[in-house]
Amino acid sequence: MYVGEVINSADERWEIQFKGAGKTPFSRTADGRKVLRSSLREFMCSEAMFNLGVPTTRAGSCVVSTDTVVRDILYDGHPINEKCTVILRIAPTFIRFGSFEVFKTIDKHTSRVGPSVGNKEMLLQMLRYVIERFYPHILEEVEEEEERIVALYRGIMEKTAVLVASWQAVGFCHGVLNTDNMSILGLTIDYGPYGFMETYDPGFICNGSDNGGRYSYAQQPAMCKWNVKKLGEMFDLVVPQEKLDQVLEKWEEVYKKEYGVRMRRKLGLLTEDPNDSALFSSLLVTMHATHSDFTNTFQLLQSADFLEGYEAYMVYRSMATNCLSLEEVKNTLKPSYSLSDCTALMKVIDKLGQNRDSGYNPLAMYGIEVGTVIRDHQIHTDLEKFGKNASGYQKPAVC
Numbered sequence: 001m002y003v004g005e006v007i008n009s010a011d012e013r014w015e016i017q018f019k020g021a022g023k024t025p026f027s028r029t030a031d032g033r034k035v036l037r038s039s040l041r042e043f044m045c046s047e048a049m050f051n052l053g054v055p056t057t058r059a060g061s062c063v064v065s066t067d068t069v070v071r072d073i074l075y076d077g078h079p080i081n082e083k084c085t086v087i088l089r090i091a092p093t094f095i096r097f098g099s100f101e102v103f104k105t106i107d108k109h110t111s112r113v114g115p116s117v118g119n120k121e122m123l124l125q126m127l128r129y130v131i132e133r134f135y136p137h138i139l140e141e142v143e144e145e146e147e148r149i150v151a152l153y154r155g156i157m158e159k160t161a162v163l164v165a166s167w168q169a170v171g172f173c174h175g176v177l178n179t180d181n182m183s184i185l186g187l188t189i190d191y192g193p194y195g196f197m198e199t200y201d202p203g204f205i206c207n208g209s210d211n212g213g214r215y216s217y218a219q220q221p222a223m224c225k226w227n228v229k230k231l232g233e234m235f236d237l238v239v240p241q242e243k244l245d246q247v248l249e250k251w252e253e254v255y256k257k258e259y260g261v262r263m264r265r266k267l268g269l270l271t272e273d274p275n276d277s278a279l280f281s282s283l284l285v286t287m288h289a290t291h292s293d294f295t296n297t298f299q300l301l302q303s304a305d306f307l308e309g310y311e312a313y314m315v316y317r318s319m320a321t322n323c324l325s326l327e328e329v330k331n332t333l334k335p336s337y338s339l340s341d342c343t344a345l346m347k348v349i350d351k352l353g354q355n356r357d358s359g360y361n362p363l364a365m366y367g368i369e370v371g372t373v374i375r376d377h378q379i380h381t382d383l384e385k386f387g388k389n390a391s392g393y394q395k396p397a398v399c
Contacts, residue, residue, distance in 0.1 A: 002094075013133075015093055016060065020086045033069045035082040037383055042087060042191040044382070048374050049188055054166045055159070056188040060088040075209075091187060093134060097227055098180030100126070100234040120237055127152065127238070134185060149239050154247045157228050159186025161254040164224040168217070169262035170373060171197035171294040175207035177215050177223040179230050196373040200287040200294040225251050266298050295373050 001018040008014065019042075020034025039062050049056040065084040072079040103123050104114035116122050124145075131138050131152050138151045163186040167174065174181070175193040183189045195206030202218035210216070215223060228251070232244035256277070263280050264272065273279075287297055 013092060014090050017089050017094060018086050019089055020084065031069060033067070033084045034087060035069065035071055036064060036085050037073075037082060038192070039085040039087045040382060041194070041379060044379070045191050045194060045374055046188070049172070052170050052373070054170060054172070054188060055163050055186050057089055057091040057094075057183075060090045062087045091183070091189070092185055093183075094189070095130065095184045096180050096189065097182040097184065097231045098178070099184075100231060101179065103234050103237060105233075118237070123234075123237055127235075130184060146239055146243075149235060150243050150247060153232060153235060153239075153244055154250075156184050156186070156231065157247055157251060158254050160224050160228055161221075161251055162186055162258045163188065164221050165255050165258035166262060167220060168259060169266060171200075171217070172373075173197060173204055173206040173215070173217045174220065175210070175215055177220065177227065179227050182224070182227045182231075195376065197294050198375065199291050200284065200297070202284075202288065221255055225255075267301065 001021045001024060003016045003018060005013055005015050020039065021032065023030075023032040043059040043062050046056050046059045050058060063086045065086065067084040068081040069084055070079045071082050100123075102114045102116040103119065104112075105117055106113050127149055131148055135152055135155050138148050138155070142148045142151050160182065167188075172188075173195050174188070175195065176190070181190045181192075193207040193209075195204070197204045197217055202216070203213060204217040205213050205215070207215055213219065225248070229248055232241070232248065235244060260272065260276055260280075264276065269276070286292075287294065
């Protein structure tokens with residue numbers, strides 16, 4: 001529910017909206033309520049993402065109601081009563097890619113069209129508003145309206161590529177990457193069945209209903225690009241599609257650049273190297289083969305002593321403690337590695353060691369804080385703490 005806008009002391013404009021306030025004309029068959037479980041997950045994660053340096057909406061408050069609603073958490077026929085809450089969301093804007101789908105032409109699968117299909121003047125009005133309010137530099141830099149819209153599309157594409165690169169760098173998986181969950185400002189929006197990857201697995205799926213892995217960790221960059229393409233299809237009423245396609249061709253370049261910047265920061269690498277991409281890939285392959293914890297791997301590297309006289313093998317042995325032991329792998333997984341074969345990790349350690357200078361530890365003094373991510377078991381604990389008094393409350397499962 002849109003509440004309004006406020007301008008703070010820094011002359012910044014913020015939109016505020018309620019989530020969970022009850023039925024609206026757009027609630028369809030739902031009750032419009034949000035429960036404590038999902039509200040706490042959103043509150044915690046949006047603040048965690050902000051402090052990790054990931055573009056995100058914020059949660060200003062979370063108010064708990066005395067009302068309860070029935071929810072079947074696991075969709076297994078065992079519903080429970082859960083406390084209702086109202087969360088206050090804050091962002092410069094909540095306009096999404098999906099906001100433009102009112103202009104959608106006929107869908108080949110559903111034969112449906114948007115309610116404002118073909119309304120060129122309304123589309124132009126909406127685009128002008130977005131440019132004036134959120135991309136004002138375009139007005140100063142570009143004179144012709146068609147080119148301004150192309151510049152807007154380029155800005156949205158670049159912000160989206162930067163966003164998903166930041167997700168990949170911290171191991172975040174959104175879970176529901178449809179066009180309605182994509183912000184025109186490149187913000188993380190709508191925290192649903194999200195999850196932070198623990199053991200590194202590119203096929204990690206945080207959404208229990210995503211059986212095909214459409215929104216898996218590895219698929220996120222491709223899905224975000226696809227959503228940007230879908231947004232462009234809404235613009236082609238006023239801009240030739242060829243111009244928009246040319247903008248989208250730069251996606252990989254923007255994404256790889258931002259991903260490289262963030263990964264070098266995580267590893268404390270001071271300079272860019274043509275072989276960085278191969279280095280990152282080989283490290284991730286090693287992490288996957290050894291079932292290493294994604295976040296802890298970088299935290300261990302950050303805490304390693306790379307001062308003069310360090311021994312690479314000692315760092316390597318410390319890193320190996322983050323992997324499953326051979327016995328654990330034998331008991332639970334098919335063995336796919338030998339610690340003596342982890343050459344990629346040694347390459348990373350050697351490169352970090354080359355950055356050292358007398359009395360200078362690049363990871364401790366230059367590298368960005370790896371940060372602490374939210375773990376599912378921590379969420380379980382917090383939910384139990386805050387939800388014990390709800391009628392019929394049971395321990396919830398987190399997707």
